Amino acid sequence: MNHKNPPNPEDPDLDFLTESVIIKYPRLTEEVRKLNRQIREVYDAFLEGWILGLELRDFETRRHAHRVTEMSVEMAEAMGIDESDVMYLRWGALLHDIGKIGVPDNILLKPGPLTPEEWVTMRKHTEYAFEMLSRVSFLGPAIEIPYYHHEKWDGTGYPNGLKGEQIPLAARIFAVVDVWDALNSKRPYREASWPKEKIIAYIQEQSGKHFDPDIVRVFLEVVVRH
Secondary structure (H helix, E strand, O other): OOOOOOOOOOOHHHOOOOHHHHHHOHHHHHHHHHHHHHHHHHHHHHHHHHHHHHHOOOOHHHHHHHHHHHHHHHHHHHOOOOHHHHHHHHHHHHOOOHHHHHOOHHHHOOOOOOOHHHHHHHOOHHHHHHHHHOOOHHHHHHHHHHHHOOOOOOOOOOOOOOOHHHOOHHHHHHHHHHHHHHHOOOEOOEOOOOOHHHHHHHHHHOEOOOEOHHHHHHHHHHHHHO
16 A cells, blocks of 8 residues: 555545545545545536526526636636635535526516616525525535625625625625626626726726725736636
8 A cells, every 4th residue: 555645635525534544544535535526516416407497597697607607716716715615616606696596587587777676676686595505504605605796895785785804705706707797798688798998997996896906906817818
């Protein structure tokens, strides 16, 4: 049995084993690694099923979810966020709009601007997401994005009016990505997307208002690379 190169205890597929067990039982840890990968594949399939359910009402939702997930993960990796935290961020990004299942079609799919009363209903999607996801224990901190991604750095967001670093980091990252993709895509209430330069100018203008200034700096570095 070779102990010269024991499994890395920082491996996310071994996140619940102690270092001593990893070193003493490499065959066992390999089995645990495989089992954890299989479990995560099941979790991913479960989440994709939820997204597919929302897509049946709004076709753009799934494509939007995958675009913002990819960019959020890229952002998190650029910021050096721990791999296990990136996993939860990825799940949260995929599920960020799951609460819209509770929004009536006449509001969710309405062409043109929403009325103030309709916005009250639309904004409840974050609370619907919390009610749905808080019962799913394996999601853990992934719930931070669906629940908090409409909070704003200056405290004027919803549902709780959190301010600054009161807002979880994953939600602060996702807020910038979500607005970028929304303005870069067609929506029922807006036919044309904005030009890239206009979106960048808007995000810069909202730094310190809607968005965490540090997140904006990283985001613009990531966007420039595309």
